[in-house]
Amino acid sequence: MPDDARFEWFADVMGVGAEDRVLELGPGAGVSLARVAGRLRGGRIVGVERSASALGRAAARCAGEIVDGRVRLIEGTVGEVSAAEVLAELDDGVRFDLVFAVNVNLFWTGPAVRAWPLVRECLSPGGRFWLCYGYGSPEGPASSPKPETALLERRAATAGFGCRTQAAGDLLAVELVPLG
Numbered sequence: 001m002p003d004d005a006r007f008e009w010f011a012d013v014m015g016v017g018a019e020d021r022v023l024e025l026g027p028g029a030g031v032s033l034a035r036v037a038g039r040l041r042g043g044r045i046v047g048v049e050r051s052a053s054a055l056g057r058a059a060a061r062c063a064g065e066i067v068d069g070r071v072r073l074i075e076g077t078v079g080e081v082s083a084a085e086v087l088a089e090l091d092d093g094v095r096f097d098l099v100f101a102v103n104v105n106l107f108w109t110g111p112a113v114r115a116w117p118l119v120r121e122c123l124s125p126g127g128r129f130w131l132c133y134g135y136g137s138p139e140g141p142a143s144s145p146k147p148e149t150a151l152l153e154r155r156a157a158t159a160g161f162g163c164r165t166q167a168a169g170d171l172l173a174v175e176l177v178p179l180g
């Protein structure tokens with residue numbers, strides 16, 4: 001099943017740890033979110049999704065993980081929800097170890113001027129921020145639409161981040177590292 005290899009590759013590259021506090025931007029129907037939640041033992045994942053119908057599907061997919069506390073979902077638009085609202089889902093005020101998005105074009109198609117500050121405010125010192133792209137497999141041909149690395153680098157630099165890129169087959173993962 002292509003999604004197995006795809007999401008395992010993304011989770012490996014991002015170094016998802018069992019205790020991580022994770023924020024997913026745009027989890028849609030929760031396929032990527034459920035995969036990361038499956039790696040958590042003691043950690044938690046919060047998803048911020050603007051589509052109510054997609055969020056409903058994510059809630060159904062992750063019903064068990066919502067009950068056991070591993071998954072929290074917020075209906076909202078990244079760039080409009082406040083960091084305080086997102087961080088409130090962690091209960092103890094500690095920030096996120098990992099923020100990521102899979103196939104969300106927010107940071108690609110525009111400057112996302114209000115989304116970058118949200119990420120900064122939600123990340124713990126030393127936390128990781130990854131943008132992942134691609135629908136195929138780590139072995140298959142590179143056929144999915146993806147941002148040009150140079151474009152992402154320009155957008156990231158404007159927001160005060162540098163880029164480190166990893167690619168395999170149809171998949172691209174970009175780590176955004178705060179500059180200075």
Ligand SMILES: C[S@@+](CC[C@H](N)C(=O)[O-])C[C@H]1O[C@@H](n2cnc3c(N)ncnc32)[C@H](O)[C@@H]1O
Nearest residue numbers: 026027028031032049050051077078102103104
């Ligand atoms: C292509 S889907 C990917 C879903 C999921 N990450 C996956 O890989 O299965 C992109 C999702 O990002 C959501 N999205 C796009 N921009 C958003 C924003 N600014 N705030 C919240 N959600 C957003 C869309 O509603 C959609 O559900």
